[in-house]
Amino acid sequence: MKRIFPAFTYGEGPRQGCWWDETCAIPARPTISEPASADVVVIGGGFTGLSAALHLARKGARVHVFEAKRIGWGASGRNGGFCCLGGAKADDRFLDRKFGKSGRLEWRAAEKAAVDLVGSILTAEKISADRHSRGETALAHRPRDMKSLEAGAASVRENYGVEPALFFRADLADQGMSGPFHGAMTIPIGFGLNPAKYLAGLAAAAERAGALIFDSSPVRSIEKAAGGYRLCVGDVRVTANQVVVATNGYSSEDIPGWLTARFLPTQSNVLVTRPLTDKELSDQGWTSDQMSYDTRNLLHYFRLMPDQRFLFGMRGGVFSGPGAEQKARRAVRRDFEQMFPAWAHAESQNSWSGLVSLARSRMPFAGAVPGSPGMWAGLCYHGNGVAMGTLTGSILASLVSGEQPACYPKAMRTPPGKFPLGAARRLLVLPLYAGLRLKDL
Ligand SMILES: Cc1cc2nc3c(=O)[nH]c(=O)nc-3n(C[C@H](O)[C@H](O)[C@H](O)COP(=O)(O)OP(=O)(O)OC[C@H]3O[C@@H](n4cnc5c(N)ncnc54)[C@H](O)[C@@H]3O)c2cc1C
Structure with a gap:
């Protein structure tokens, strides 16, 4: 996996001291050890991937979730637990200019629907998350x-x-x-919640609905194959009709290659x-x-x-x-x-x-990966992904199933464009932070 931060960022160092780990023991899932085939492979075991898995499994799909480390290892198991409005880095003026007033209101309704969706999952799946x-x-x-x-x-x-x-x-x-x-x-x-307890409950709900979840199972490559995709997961070959990429800030530049420079962690x-x-x-x-x-x-x-x-x-x-x-x-x-x-x-x-x-467009994305039929992605919540990641997972589940999502604002449908500077793009935040610091004085 090609990534733009040093290896330290993707190791245990930054995660050490995470309070949620002391509040909730998330059971380890098995590692994939034998060749497998699925209707849908989901890459990434955070809110986006697990929500996609839950909603897909409820529709009867055979779903395999592959998580490189352990579920919740990424941002979903170490955030502030604000289940809140947000997901874009865009104010009303920006939204009106880009999408018109109706597009803005459609997006705002989706923010609210995202919070409601988490609330309804907590209730329906009896998840107690403080x-x-x-x-x-x-x-x-x-x-x-x-x-x-x-x-x-x-x-x-x-x-x-x-x-x-x-x-x-x-x-x-x-x-x-x-x-x-x-x-x-x-x-x-x-509302505030304990993200690890929500995540553990979401994973258990996806499994009850029939999804299979694997830890320590990094997807190393994805190739187009007849009728779908062939993936190398650890050392194991897996085939799938469709693939959902749910790796957000922990994405790599090459799984799939389309992601190159399209997200800014x-x-x-x-x-x-x-x-x-x-x-x-x-x-x-x-x-x-x-x-x-x-x-x-x-x-x-x-x-x-x-x-x-x-x-x-x-x-x-x-x-x-x-x-x-x-x-x-x-x-x-x-x-x-x-x-x-x-x-x-x-x-x-x-x-x-x-x-x-972050996305260059300042909006999150949920939709088809251009040029790769049957491959879908959801990412870039601008630091507000507890609710929006959950909603994105449900949107992707509908799209994969060939259904029109109940809530799918136009503002989320444009695939993210590329940032300049390639692998050095994280330096873009230096002038950005300096400017924002001045504005905050
Ligand atoms: C410190 C912090 C505080 C935050 N606070 C809040 C908050 O209070 N409220 C809020 O709404 N949002 C908050 N966020 C943002 C929120 O946590 C994220 O937007 C959300 O968790 C993203 O979920 P995700 O499932 O898309 O990605 P992640 O949870 O990051 O999951 C992606 C997973 O993909 C896995 N992965 C990557 N590549 C591969 C591969 N090739 N094969 C298999 N697996 C792979 C990673 O290991 C990772 O576990 C915070 C984030 C951080 C870091």
Whole structure:
């Protein structure tokens, strides 16, 4: 597999310290050891791949999921657990220009449908995933951002058909949201969850529906064959009528070759504190269990979890390696202490990082791989893939089955274009981050 970060990024180093691993033992799946054939092979055992497998198996397809490491090893087992709106890096103006108002509203409806889909899977499959929070709260980091939040309330109503709640600076203490914030807006859509518990439940549901899931089974090559594809998985030959590529930020440039330069993996970092006492919470004035983020372009996201541990995340570094990883972990800790100074003494043994994926089009993609009939891909959720990855998996399952997906906005249908700079493209984020940092001042 040809990849654009150093080997360290795809090893255990960045993952070490992931809190979710301590909360949920995901049973290991077998490794593929004998030649096999399937209706559909799914590559990648994260939310996208497992959702595709669940929905395909429910339709009666013989599905094999191949995961290079272990299911949830990628971003799906190490994210912030915000099951929220999002998935694109595009505001209303951009969406209107590109897709028209109806295209924008169709996309916004899909964001909401994605959250609802996760909620319905949790309920239908009886997955207990430590849900909390009534929607998501944006906190203004400057006075003028509160004005923008106020001005944005009308488009929240139009986009999502819900009433947002505005809180001015003086109201925040009553909301248990004290901090360096100038007000807030809550959109009552979304909830926090334990991503490992959701992932474990999703995998079990896919298996109950008939899918076979294999760990330690990297797909090394894909070739066109009569009636479908021939794959080399580890050392084993597998044939399939159709293939779903669900590898997102952990994609390679060559599985399949079409992916070359079409996604930009970037790093995101998270820390989790030890459980905070009631006194520590009231000392900081933060007692809310709302999942929250600040209004920076390079935003911080945070939530007080049901066990009173505090999760805090932000963008990671540009470089990757043992030294860069430690530096990125120190940066998260520094920002956490600045934002929540009363907790500066509270240890955070759990700290880790992982890859999210951006598209040049700023939109996620779900659809056919051009020039490869029977091959499908879903990727590029711009750091918001808990809900959108799940929806994408269900869209791909419908497409594979020759059905029109119930929710498939036009905005997600254009295959991602190539980034410039080839394998060096991750350096593009250097000027991007510098510009966004200036905008956030
Ligand atoms: C630190 C961090 C915090 C985040 N926080 C949030 C959040 O709070 N809310 C939110 O919505 N999103 C969040 N995200 C993003 C979200 O986790 C991802 O968008 C989502 O998990 C992507 O799911 P996926 O299944 O498409 O990809 P992944 O979960 O990354 O899975 C891809 C899998 O493919 C496997 N793979 C790759 N190549 C091969 C191959 N050749 N053969 C077999 N297997 C292969 C990999 O091993 C990997 O397990 C976060 C991401 C990170 C890293």
